[in-house]
Amino acid sequence: MATKRPRLDAENDPGPNSQVKNIEDISSELSHLTTETKRRRQDVAARRAANADKD
Structure with missing residues:
Protein backbone atom coordinates (compact mmCIF):
# COMPACT_ATOMS: atom_id res chain seq x y z
CA MET A 1 0.00 0.00 0.00
CA ALA A 2 1.36 3.45 -0.98
CA THR A 3 1.86 6.12 1.63
CA LYS A 4 0.64 9.64 1.02
CA ARG A 5 3.27 12.32 0.76
CA PRO A 6 2.66 15.75 2.31
CA ARG A 7 1.35 18.38 -0.08
CA LEU A 8 3.80 20.97 -1.34
CA ASP A 9 3.08 24.67 -0.75
CA ALA A 10 2.81 25.16 -4.51
CA GLU A 11 -0.03 22.62 -4.66
CA ASN A 12 -2.03 24.56 -2.08
CA ASP A 13 -1.36 27.92 -3.74
CA PRO A 14 -4.62 29.26 -5.22
CA GLY A 15 -2.74 31.24 -7.87
CA PRO A 16 -2.31 34.92 -8.70
CA ASN A 17 -5.92 35.50 -9.79
CA SER A 18 -7.45 34.44 -6.48
CA GLN A 19 -6.99 37.95 -5.06
CA VAL A 20 -8.59 39.73 -8.01
CA LYS A 21 -12.01 40.99 -6.91
CA ASN A 22 -13.49 42.86 -9.88
CA ILE A 23 -11.82 41.73 -13.07
CA GLU A 24 -14.32 43.80 -15.08
CA ASP A 25 -13.23 47.00 -13.32
CA ILE A 26 -9.58 46.23 -13.98
CA SER A 27 -10.09 45.47 -17.67
CA SER A 28 -12.23 48.60 -18.07
CA THR A 34 -4.81 52.31 -23.54
CA THR A 35 -7.21 54.65 -25.34
CA GLU A 36 -5.71 57.68 -23.58
CA THR A 37 -2.19 56.61 -24.56
CA LYS A 38 -3.20 56.25 -28.21
CA ARG A 39 -4.76 59.73 -28.18
CA ARG A 40 -1.62 61.24 -26.68
CA ARG A 41 0.54 59.56 -29.31
CA GLN A 42 -1.60 61.05 -32.07
CA ASP A 43 -1.31 64.50 -30.47
CA VAL A 44 2.47 64.18 -30.24
CA ALA A 45 2.71 63.05 -33.87
CA ALA A 46 0.54 66.00 -34.99
CA ARG A 47 2.71 68.45 -33.03
CA ARG A 48 5.89 66.99 -34.51
CA ALA A 49 4.47 67.26 -38.02
CA ALA A 50 3.42 70.88 -37.40
CA ASN A 51 6.85 71.74 -36.02
CA ALA A 52 8.57 70.05 -38.96
CA ASP A 53 6.56 72.23 -41.35
CA LYS A 54 7.81 75.37 -39.58
CA ASP A 55 11.48 74.48 -40.16
Whole structure:
Protein backbone atom coordinates (compact mmCIF):
# COMPACT_ATOMS: atom_id res chain seq x y z
CA MET A 1 0.00 0.00 0.00
CA ALA A 2 1.36 3.45 -0.98
CA THR A 3 1.86 6.12 1.63
CA LYS A 4 0.64 9.64 1.02
CA ARG A 5 3.27 12.32 0.76
CA PRO A 6 2.66 15.75 2.31
CA ARG A 7 1.35 18.38 -0.08
CA LEU A 8 3.80 20.97 -1.34
CA ASP A 9 3.08 24.67 -0.75
CA ALA A 10 2.81 25.16 -4.51
CA GLU A 11 -0.03 22.62 -4.66
CA ASN A 12 -2.03 24.56 -2.08
CA ASP A 13 -1.36 27.92 -3.74
CA PRO A 14 -4.62 29.26 -5.22
CA GLY A 15 -2.74 31.24 -7.87
CA PRO A 16 -2.31 34.92 -8.70
CA ASN A 17 -5.92 35.50 -9.79
CA SER A 18 -7.45 34.44 -6.48
CA GLN A 19 -6.99 37.95 -5.06
CA VAL A 20 -8.59 39.73 -8.01
CA LYS A 21 -12.01 40.99 -6.91
CA ASN A 22 -13.49 42.86 -9.88
CA ILE A 23 -11.82 41.73 -13.07
CA GLU A 24 -14.32 43.80 -15.08
CA ASP A 25 -13.23 47.00 -13.32
CA ILE A 26 -9.58 46.23 -13.98
CA SER A 27 -10.09 45.47 -17.67
CA SER A 28 -12.23 48.60 -18.07
CA GLU A 29 -9.50 50.73 -16.49
CA LEU A 30 -6.85 49.14 -18.71
CA SER A 31 -8.82 49.79 -21.89
CA HIS A 32 -9.37 53.41 -20.82
CA LEU A 33 -5.66 53.92 -20.20
CA THR A 34 -4.81 52.31 -23.54
CA THR A 35 -7.21 54.65 -25.34
CA GLU A 36 -5.71 57.68 -23.58
CA THR A 37 -2.19 56.61 -24.56
CA LYS A 38 -3.20 56.25 -28.21
CA ARG A 39 -4.76 59.73 -28.18
CA ARG A 40 -1.62 61.24 -26.68
CA ARG A 41 0.54 59.56 -29.31
CA GLN A 42 -1.60 61.05 -32.07
CA ASP A 43 -1.31 64.50 -30.47
CA VAL A 44 2.47 64.18 -30.24
CA ALA A 45 2.71 63.05 -33.87
CA ALA A 46 0.54 66.00 -34.99
CA ARG A 47 2.71 68.45 -33.03
CA ARG A 48 5.89 66.99 -34.51
CA ALA A 49 4.47 67.26 -38.02
CA ALA A 50 3.42 70.88 -37.40
CA ASN A 51 6.85 71.74 -36.02
CA ALA A 52 8.57 70.05 -38.96
CA ASP A 53 6.56 72.23 -41.35
CA LYS A 54 7.81 75.37 -39.58
CA ASP A 55 11.48 74.48 -40.16
